[in-house]
Amino acid sequence: MSHPSPTTAPGGDAAQRSDIPSRRLLLVHAHPDDESINNGVTMARYAAEGALVTLVTCTLGEEGEVIPAELAHLAPDREDALGAHRVGELAAAMAALGVTDHRFLGGAGRYRDSGMMGAPQNDRPQAFWQADLDEAAAHLVAVIREIRPQVLVTYDPNGGYGHPDHIQAHRVAMRGAELAGRADFRPDLGPAYAIEKIYWNCNARSDVEKGFARLSAAGVSFPGIASVDDVPGVVPDAEVTASIGGGPVYAAAKAAAMRAHYTQIAVDGPFFALSNDLGQPLFGSEHYRLVHGEAGAPEGEREDDLFAGIPAGAGSAVGGGESGSRTAERTEHRAADRMEEAAE
Numbered sequence: 001m002s003h004p005s006p007t008t009a010p011g012g013d014a015a016q017r018s019d020i021p022s023r024r025l026l027l028v029h030a031h032p033d034d035e036s037i038n039n040g041v042t043m044a045r046y047a048a049e050g051a052l053v054t055l056v057t058c059t060l061g062e063e064g065e066v067i068p069a070e071l072a073h074l075a076p077d078r079e080d081a082l083g084a085h086r087v088g089e090l091a092a093a094m095a096a097l098g099v100t101d102h103r104f105l106g107g108a109g110r111y112r113d114s115g116m117m118g119a120p121q122n123d124r125p126q127a128f129w130q131a132d133l134d135e136a137a138a139h140l141v142a143v144i145r146e147i148r149p150q151v152l153v154t155y156d157p158n159g160g161y162g163h164p165d166h167i168q169a170h171r172v173a174m175r176g177a178e179l180a181g182r183a184d185f186r187p188d189l190g191p192a193y194a195i196e197k198i199y200w201n202c203n204a205r206s207d208v209e210k211g212f213a214r215l216s217a218a219g220v221s222f223p224g225i226a227s228v229d230d231v232p233g234v235v236p237d238a239e240v241t242a243s244i245g246g247g248p249v250y251a252a253a254k255a256a257a258m259r260a261h262y263t264q265i266a267v268d269g270p271f272f273a274l275s276n277d278l279g280q281p282l283f284g285s286e287h288y289r290l291v292h293g294e295a296g297a298p299e300g301e302r303e304d305d306l307f308a309g310i311p312a313g314a315g316s317a318v319g320g321g322e323s324g325s326r327t328a329e330r331t332e333h334r335a336a337d338r339m340e341e342a343a344e
Helices: 034-048 069-074 082-097 133-147 164-180 205-218 248-260 321-343
Strands: 024-029 052-057 101-104 151-154 197-204 242-244 266-268 271-273 278-281 286-292
Touching (some): 024 034, 024 164, 034 052, 034 082, 034 242, 052 082, 069 082, 082 248, 164 197
Parallel strands (some): 024 052, 024 151, 052 101, 151 197
Antiparallel strands (some): 197 286, 266 271, 271 278
């Protein structure tokens, strides 16, 4: 799989281009397959609507378990070839979603999958969990300043379920957003740029409960059924600030993208299982919490568009001088507040 370079990617040299889409969405994920499970509908919808959808994946997912028996030789304790294989799976998933701009953080293989929390793999020097935060974030700053996304999507501070790479992806995304808006940070990476809105993935509890009720009644072939507590990022409905759907076409695209990750996911209609063989609902609507920026829906209502409320023409680089400095300073302070919240 080839990866866009700063000069050939859809958003390349964005400050000098007039053909870059007016809406630009950046998603930061830990491993191949995370994007399809969490944001497949969202990515398919915005890609179909002509937005620039950019995915940054932080590792190759080398430590994942392998579902198909005929591919068991790829596992890290055998040939250790799973990461290279998952690059191909990710390419197929992006084709299913209509996404053409995908990069690996710092280049493919720069950071290795850290394994589950507490595993010996956490301590490898090349593990993403061991990455220097500002060094890793600088790779993301380069992407942010290149494509100038108005919207960033990533995990909550716990990474949804406590996986070290998910937690680190959250930290890198938030730190990258902060540093990208600072005129004094790495001017060689381009002009400072402030992202308008940042969302964290989540799942609305009522939707998850309804999904499991459908699964229990469906009689699918999985050996067991997961529980609500097994789903990452479940929050009370009142905490959800945005819900993105789009109907059966985008749900089908999401299912196709998940099937492309066949070493990791088994899809059965509107349900799926990971390597634990426990069935879960495949959600046709995806939910988010807005943690930075102004909501584009009345108070008490959910947004149905992540770009809602963003002024026309938003997405310019932060300029120099006093105005640009103030903007960068505000971005830095807001991001610092979020980092403090993440540490609590």
